[in-house]
Amino acid sequence: xxxxxxxxxxxxxxxxxxxxxxxxxxxxxxxxxxxxxxxxxxxxxxxxxxxxxxxxxxxxxxxxxxxxxxxxxxxxxxxxxxxxxxxxxxxxxxxxxxxxxxxxxxxxxxxxxxxxxxxxxxxxxxxxxxxxxxxxxxxxxxxxxxxxxxxxxxxxxxxxxxxxxxxxxxxxxxxxxxxxxxxxxxxxxxxxxxxxxxxxxxxxxxxxxxxxxxxxxxxxxxxxxxxxxxxxxxxxxxxxxxxxxxxxxxxxxxxxxxxxxxxxxxxxxxxxxxxxxxxxxxxxxxxxxxxxxxxxxxxxxxxxxxxxxxxxxxxxxxxxxxxxxxxxxxxxxxxxxxxxxxxxxxxxxxxxxxxxxxxxxxxxxxxxxxxxxxxxxxxxxxxxxxxxxxxxxxxxxxxxxxxxxxxxxxxxxxxxxxxxxxxxxxxxxxxxxxxxxxxxxxxxxxxx
Numbered sequence: 071x072x073x074x075x076x077x078x079x080x081x082x083x084x085x086x087x088x089x090x091x092x093x094x095x096x097x098x099x100x101x102x103x104x105x106x107x108x109x110x111x112x113x114x115x116x117x118x119x120x121x122x123x124x125x126x127x128x129x130x131x132x133x134x135x136x137x138x139x140x141x142x143x144x145x146x147x148x149x150x151x152x153x154x155x156x157x158x159x160x161x162x163x164x165x166x167x168x169x170x171x172x173x174x175x176x177x178x179x180x181x182x183x184x185x186x187x188x189x190x191x192x193x194x195x196x197x198x199x200x201x202x203x204x205x206x207x208x209x210x211x212x213x214x215x216x217x218x219x220x221x222x223x224x225x226x227x228x229x230x231x232x233x234x235x236x237x238x239x240x241x242x243x244x245x246x247x248x249x250x251x252x253x254x255x256x257x258x259x260x261x262x263x264x265x266x267x268x269x270x271x272x273x274x275x276x277x278x279x280x281x282x283x284x285x286x287x288x289x290x291x292x293x294x295x296x297x298x299x300x301x302x303x304x305x306x307x308x309x310x311x312x313x314x315x316x317x318x319x320x321x322x323x324x325x326x327x328x329x330x331x332x333x334x335x336x337x338x339x340x341x342x343x344x345x346x347x348x349x350x351x352x353x354x355x356x357x358x359x360x361x362x363x364x365x366x367x368x369x370x371x372x373x374x375x376x377x378x379x380x381x382x383x384x385x386x387x388x389x390x391x392x393x394x395x396x397x398x399x400x401x402x403x404x405x406x407x408x409x410x411x412x413x414x415x416x417x418x419x420x421x422x423x424x425x426x427x428x429x430x431x432x433x434x435x436x437x438x439x440x441x442x443x444x445x446x447x448x449x450x451x452x453x454x455x456x457x458x459x460x461x462x463x464x465x466x467x468x469x470x471x472x473x474x475x476x477x478x479x480x481x482x483x484x485x486x487x488x489x490x491x492x493x494x495x496x497x498x499x500x501x502x503x504x505x506x507x508x509x510x511x512x513x514x515x516x517x518x
Contacts, residue, residue: 074288077328079107087113091128096432105132110357112330114191114290119227125189130359135387135422138395139165139415142172144405150180156411157184163415169193191229196220197256208259213272221283230290235273236316237296239264244309250300257296281327291324291331293317298337301369305339318354332359339365348389359392375401380417387425394418419458446492448480
C-alpha cells in the first residue's frame with residue numbers, strides 16, 4: 071500500500087502533491103513537508119480522485135485560509151442539474167473545497183457526478199447516505215453498516231469525511247439544559263442511537279477500523295463536533311469542551327494510524343469568545359487544522375446569516391482557523407440555491423482574505439495593492455478584473471454609467487466629476503510639485 075501524505079512526510083519524502091501546494095502557497099516544499107509531518111497541514115486528496123483530475127491543496131495555519139461550500143439535495147428539493155450548477159458556482163467564485171450533504175434521492179449518483187466534475191476536494195458526512203439506505207431509522211444501524219458506507223464513499227473518491235466520533239454517551243446529560251440542544255444532524259443521530267441502545271458511540275469504539283479504511287485511500291478525517299453550540303447562549307459550555315477533549319485524543323490516534331486529520335469547530339460564538347475557542351482547540355487538538363462553521367456572532371439575523379457568520383469567520387481565520395465553512399443567506403431557513411451559494415462563497419472569500427492579510431501570509435496583499443493602484447488611476451477594467459466578484463462590480467458601476475466612454479472616466483456616479491477626492495488629489499499633484507509640498511510642510515512645522 072502506498073504511503074499516505076502524512077506517512078510520506080514523516081519519512082522525509084516530498085510528494086508531488088506537497089510540491090503543488092508549495093508552489094500555490096509561495097512556500098518551500100520542505101516547509102510544506104514539515105507542516106504535514108507535524109499534523110498542522112492536511113492535503114485532502116483521495117487516491118481515486120487524484121486519478122480523475124483533482125487539484126490538490128493544503129489546509130493549515132501555514133497556508134492561505136481556505137473556504138468550503140456545502141451543496142447537496144434534500145428530501146424536499148434538488149436534483150443532479152441543480153447540484154452541478156451549485157458546484158460550478160461555488161468553484162467559479164473561489165470555493166477551495168465542497169461538501170456534498172445530500173439527504174434526498176439519488177445520493178450515490180449525484181455524488182459520483184460531483185466527484186467526477188469537481189477539480190477541488192470533495193467532503194461528505196457518510197451517516198446521511200447510510201441513514202437513507204436504512205430507511206431513515208438510525209436505531210437500525212449496526213457498526214458494519216457505517217463502516218461499509220465509509221468504504222463505499224472512499225471508493226467513489228471522497229477526499230475528506232466528517233465523522234462524529236467524539237460525542238460520547240456520558241456527554242448527553244451535559245446538553246440537556248441547552249437552549250438549542252444538539253444542532254449537529256450527525257451528532258443528533260448518534261445521540262439517538264446511543265440512547266436507544268444504551269451503548270457507547272460505535273464510531274468511537276470502531277475508530278481504528280475507520281482509520282484503516284481512510285488510510286487505504288488517504289481520505290482525511292474531519293472530526294465532527296456533534297456538540298457544537300447552535301446558539302450564542304450555548305457557546306463555550308461544558309458539553310462543547312467535553313467533546314473537544316475527546317477530539318484531541320482522537321487526533322493523536324489518527325496520526326498514529328497514519329491518517330490525516332482536521333477538527334471541526336463551532337458554531338454560534340459571540341465575538342469576545344472566538345479567540346479563546348481557537349486557542350483552546352489548537353492546544354487540546356495538538357495543532358491539527360481547525361475547520362470552523364462560521365462562527366455566527368449573533369442569532370437574530372435570519373436571511374443575513376452569511377453576514378453574521380462572515381464576521382466571526384474573519385476573526386476565526388485571523389486567530390488561526392485553517393478553513394471556514396461558509397454559511398448562506400438561507401441558513402436556518404431552507405436549502406440554498408445557486409444564488410445563495412454565490413453569496414455565501416463571496417462572503418467567505420472576503421473573510422478568508424481578510425484573515426490572510428491580517429496574518430501577513432506571503433503575497434496576500436498583492437491583489438489589494440493592485441486594485442488600489444487601479445482605483446487611483448481610474449482604470450475601471452482593471453478594478454473589475456481584480457475584484458472578488460467582477461460581474462457584480464461591473465454591474466453596479468454600469469447601473470448609472472453604462473456607456474463605454476465612462477470606462478475611462480475619472481469619476482463614478484457617487485461623487486460625479488467635481489467631488490472625487492482621488493481626482494482632486496491628482497490635480498493637486500499636478501499643480502504642486504514635490505518640492506513645493508515639502509516646503510509647505512516645512513513652513514507649517516513650527517506652528518503651535
